[in-house]
Amino acid sequence: MTRYSAFSVFREGLRGQTGWSKAWRTPTPRAAYDVVIIGGGGHGLATAYYLARTHGVTNVAVIEKGGLGGGNTGRNTTVIRSNYFYPESAALYDLSVKLYETLSRELNYNVMFSQRGMLATCHSEPEMEMAARQVNAMRLNGVDAELLTRDQVRKRAPLLNFGPDMRFPIHGGVSQPRAGTGRHDAVAWGYARAADARGVDIIQNCEVLDLLTEGGRCIGVRTSKGDIRAGVVGAAVAGHSSVIADMAGVDLPITSYALQAFVSEPLKPVLDTVVLCPPFGTYLSQSDKGGLVIGGGLDRVPSYGQRGNLPVQETVLAGLVEMMPALASVKLLRHWAGIVDVTPDSSPILGPSGLDGLYLNCGWGTGGFKAIPAGGYLFAHLLATGAHHEISRPFDRARFETGHLIDEGAASGIAH
Amino acid sequence: MQIFPCPFCGPRNETEFHFAGELGKARPTTTEAVSAKEWASYLYAQRNEKGAVHEVWMHLPCSELFVMERDSVTMDVLGARSLREGAE
Secondary structure (H helix, E strand, O other), X not given: OOOOOXXXXXXXXXXXXXXXXXXXXXXXXXXXXXXXXXXXXXXHHHHHHXXXXXXXXXXEEEEOOXXXXXXXXXXXXXXXXXXXXXXXXXXXXXXXXHHHHOHHHHHOOOOOOEOOOEEEEEOOHHHHHHHHHHHHHHHHOOOOOEEEEHHHHHHHOOOOOOOOOXXXXXOEEEEEOOOEEOOHHHHHHHHHHHHHHOOXXXXXXXXXXXXXXXXXXXXXEEEOOEEEEEEEEEEOOHHHHHHHHHHHOOOEOOEXXXXXXXXXXXXXXXXXXXXEEOOOOEEEEEOOOOOEEEEEEEEEEEOOOOOOOHHHXXXXXXXXXXXXXHHOOOOEEEEEEEEEEEOOOOOOEEEEOOOEOEEEEEOOHHHOHHHHHHHHHHHHHHHHHOOOOOOOHHHOOOXXXXXXXXXXXXXXXXXX | OOEXXXXXXXXXXXXXXXXXXXXXXXXXXXXXXXXXHHHHHHHHOXXXXXXXXXXXXXXXXXXXXXXXXXXXXXXXXXXXXEHHHHHO
8 A cells, every 4th residue: 555645645646656555455255254344435444444444354355335435425516514512423423523633644645624614594583592502512521612793794794695685594503613524535534444454354335135043143144245253243324224134134224315415617716614594404615626515404205215315405495595695696507316314313333233243334314424533433443342332332333222312413403 | 397197187287296204114013012122113113115116195285195006116107096095
């Protein structure tokens, strides 16, 4: 593996770019591994990396039915934040933000984490009171947060609508300065390259067709490239978690929905932070290439179809034009959808599946990208030790039976 | 826009319809003891199938609930009938 540095770029420039090696190998699957991870997206690859780095478990395979990061990892709007309400969520998502802060250096791969801050606007005095509660909760949980006045919001994002015709005038906002955006593909590729360098086999274009079970225990997977036995199997397959659960004969409290996103033609810099307007459910940021990356609420119809549709497009873009009327004439370049795995309390499920030998990392819903380092870190702990890390314990699926739900949908007012 | 069939009003725009839930989920009988597992299954578990699905939908203008059969991958509508038809 060639180490990436300013010097190596300079050297290869002089040598005609002949000295680069492949970022990862293309191995044929072995008959057995200590750990098999289903799903070569961010969470699966991060899990493999932390298994090797933190736990010294390198006899690991990541099985991916398509190409790396081709699912939700490559379809999200790249926002990274930890502005959650409950202590359990704050511990989880802030672990992720902290790992992201040092990730480029750790992986020797630029994931372009840009801490440009995130701003959520408030549009009434009662909303300002709820915002103060949110800010206080975040600070008590050790997460940075600021309550902004209308003038401060205007200074931060002058493109927002402050005109007299705005249907819901802006009263202020909540800001998380450490939030930001990253390069989603680079997160998958960086983890893949670092895991591969530690001996993990990454097997692409290999679909899991069934689970192998013996005596009520999962002992491997049946794939399109043959059977692979495993000490333990971990599934990190997002929107397809119910399909794996069906193979395992366990039920899951998950519904798969399409979540759509949009990117505009490239513009000169107009916005240097992430802005969310909750009443419209629309949020956006501007990428380094200049495109506006726009997201909104999820479809209210269960779906496995990875594509967008017109009614949601209309809702999201109507919100955008109300938020920032100056963008009304901007043209869209692309519009797509990913399939997200939504739980009843908008919190993830980490832990044993209910079938011995099979563990689940799922239920991240609309916010899986921001959680990739923490999801991988905690899932690796589960797979290596068979026990929960303190941070992942509250997210065990047992909470649906005990009633200890972590209802972030209601608490932090996330749109979905 | 996609056209959905209401068994009572005929083909209508998809924005007039509301997804209510999966078909066939029965509330546990509380005349007997119901375990936490059974309650959790009733309240939260979803079949969430990939492919052909049977779901309960409401057509908002006429407020009638009905059963729609869809393909959850292609989003094709495979059929629609009133809830009463299935019960008989």
